[in-house]
Amino acid sequence: MAPYHHGSLREALLSAAEKILQREGINALTLRATAREAGVSHTAPAHHFKDLTGLVSALAASGFARLHDFARAEASAAETKDQLVAHARGYIAFARAHPGLYKLMFRSERLDWDQPDLASAAEDAYSLLTPASEAPLAHDRPGQRSIADTMARWSYLHGLAMLLIDGRLSAGMSMIPGADEDLLIADLIARLERLHRPSHP
Amino acid sequence: MAPYHHGSLREALLSAAEKILQREGINALTLRATAREAGVSHTAPAHHFKDLTGLVSALAASGFARLHDFARAEASAAETKDQLVAHARGYIAFARAHPGLYKLMFRSERLDWDQPDLASAAEDAYSLLTPASEAPLAHDRPGQRSIADTMARWSYLHGLAMLLIDGRLSAGMSMIPGADEDLLIADLIARLERLHRPSHP
DNA sequence: GAATAATCTTTCCACTGTCTAGTTCATCTA
DNA sequence: TAGATGAACTAGACAGTGGAAAGATTATTC
Known part of the structure; x- marks a missing residue:
């Protein structure tokens, strides 16, 4: 039985989201699909990501x-x-x-x-993309x-x-x-x- | 009373879509919103654009x-x-x-x-972006x-x-x-x- | 003048984001 | 250690979405 509190749901949701992104593309990346993938209720993501x-x-x-x-x-x-x-x-x-x-x-x-x-x-x-050699000098413009x-x-x-x-x-x-x-x-x-x-x- | 057949619905839908795009952004550009903007039923676009x-x-x-x-x-x-x-x-x-x-x-x-x-x-x-001067020659590579x-x-x-x-x-x-x-x-x-x-x- | 095809509407379904209200649990205070 | 507080999560509802199906209206063609 899954515990009520996931423990590290934020990270789990992020990796679930990325898995969906790879597997089904960006159009399939929805809040509900992410929640499903993480095995959690469809409104759970809102608490972590609003x-x-x-x-x-x-x-x-x-x-x-x-x-x-x-x-x-x-x-x-x-x-x-x-x-x-x-x-x-x-x-x-x-x-x-x-x-x-x-x-x-x-x-x-x-x-x-x-x-x-x-x-x-x-x-x-x-x-x-700004090499150190080009970094702005202190008193220079x-x-x-x-x-x-x-x-x-x-x-x-x-x-x-x-x-x-x-x-x-x-x-x-x-x-x-x-x-x-x-x-x-x-x-x-x-x-x-x-x-x-x-x-x- | 609007006639049953619009006459040039395809063009009307395209300009309606662009109007929405400018006014409300890309997330608001939906089939139904486009149909509404053109004053037509929400499934009408499907016939022209599938x-x-x-x-x-x-x-x-x-x-x-x-x-x-x-x-x-x-x-x-x-x-x-x-x-x-x-x-x-x-x-x-x-x-x-x-x-x-x-x-x-x-x-x-x-x-x-x-x-x-x-x-x-x-x-x-x-x-x-390919100037004419650089166009490929006939017998050249x-x-x-x-x-x-x-x-x-x-x-x-x-x-x-x-x-x-x-x-x-x-x-x-x-x-x-x-x-x-x-x-x-x-x-x-x-x-x-x-x-x-x-x-x- | 009918048959046919194109155009458009109505109705329906599964899905979405987000809101509100409730439940379970961990942690902190007294 | 008991109780309160609040964080983490669930359940249910709502309006909006894309799309399919089937029907109504009008143009076009033979």
């Missing part, structure tokens, strides 16, 4: 945190000295490994950015150019991740006879370095 | 077609000789002017890419590099559009004191040109 927005936001926060950790780990394991590209590789690899989760992390109309966990996790993740550089890199990586996940680039890939998909993606990622420092500062 | 997916796909097709026309018109009106950047400006301007519609156009789990209208409209729109270039540009523009629409870049913008937002965006768009031709072919 809303469907709350559940999705918490899941997104977990996603950003894991993205951050994964990209860091991949970069530190990489042989290359170029940490920026290493982080980018990790970023794209994460998105490809968890497509449903990644897309959920950009479902703006179902995310509550006032939730501190989510905001800080996302900020951490994207701090990897706060690195306007590096901020714009970070925006450009983020845009490129995010767009690439989205189009890859949705298979929108595979049509173009099939047009290149005998091309190695992973190699092409690596080439696209490498172009990230060309985005910084515009012609007219 | 599904919610069908309605969304038709709306997305219209969006891609208009994006294509808009970008072309903007580019032909532009003074610059650089058509690529001119198209890119039009692309971003369209996305910012119709944020709900643009996001809907990338709602992959609600789009039916087997619908020919949608597929061809999207293809037309993205053909603008079909421009592997230009295909990858197009992918890179598309990724960058799509990511930029998404992050702009969702306001994810405004935090960074506010960190640059006294920066003109439009000027910064123009600078980001101009970087598109730096993406082509990777270091090692």
Whole structure:
């Protein structure tokens, strides 16, 4: 007999939600389905997440945190000295490994950015796109150019991740006879370095 | 008294759907709401679009077609000789002017890419990112590099559009004191040109 | 002028998010 | 240790949803 109090229902609901996301897609991710998957009444999630927005936001926060950790780990394991590209590789690899989760992390109309966990996790993740060498100096102007550089890199990586996940680039890939998909993606990622420092500062 | 046959219900439903999208956001865009807005029974849309997916796909097709026309018109009106950047400006301007519609156009789990209208409209729109000078020659290999270039540009523009629409870049913008937002965006768009031709072919 | 087909309505079902009220349990205070 | 307080969870209800089925109305075609 299941005890009345679950004990760690919050975590159980999060992993149930992610399981549904993988198995049946984002349209099947509902509060009730999550509760069913966790073997709990259909209103139980409300106490931990309030809303469907709350559940999705918490899941997104977990996603950003894991993205951050994964990209860091991949970069530190990489042989290359170029940490920026290493982080980018990790970023794209994460998105490809968890497509449903990644897309959920950009479902703006179902995310509550006032939730501190989510905001800080996302900020951490994207701090990897500003290399330490470009960090703003103390008395200097706060690195306007590096901020714009970070925006450009983020845009490129995010767009690439989205189009890859949705298979929108595979049509173009099939047009290149005998091309190695992973190699092409690596080439696209490498172009990230060309985005910084515009012609007219 | 309204006649039993509407006459041009398909178009009426599409514009009703877009009105809802602008007014109440994508979560409020339902089959029933669209039918209500058009003053018709809630199952009437099914005959023209079959599904919610069908309605969304038709709306997305219209969006891609208009994006294509808009970008072309903007580019032909532009003074610059650089058509690529001119198209890119039009692309971003369209996305910012119709944020709900643009996001809907990338709602992959609600789009039916087997619908020919949608597929061809999207293809037309993205053909603008492959300048005529880079078009594949007849007897040559079909421009592997230009295909990858197009992918890179598309990724960058799509990511930029998404992050702009969702306001994810405004935090960074506010960190640059006294920066003109439009000027910064123009600078980001101009970087598109730096993406082509990777270091090692 | 009938037959046929397209268009639209009515009715129905299972499902959803969220509200309200109640039940069970753990923990903290006296 | 007893009792109160509040957190965690359940049960039931409501309006809204997508979609299927079957019927009504009008255009079109032969």
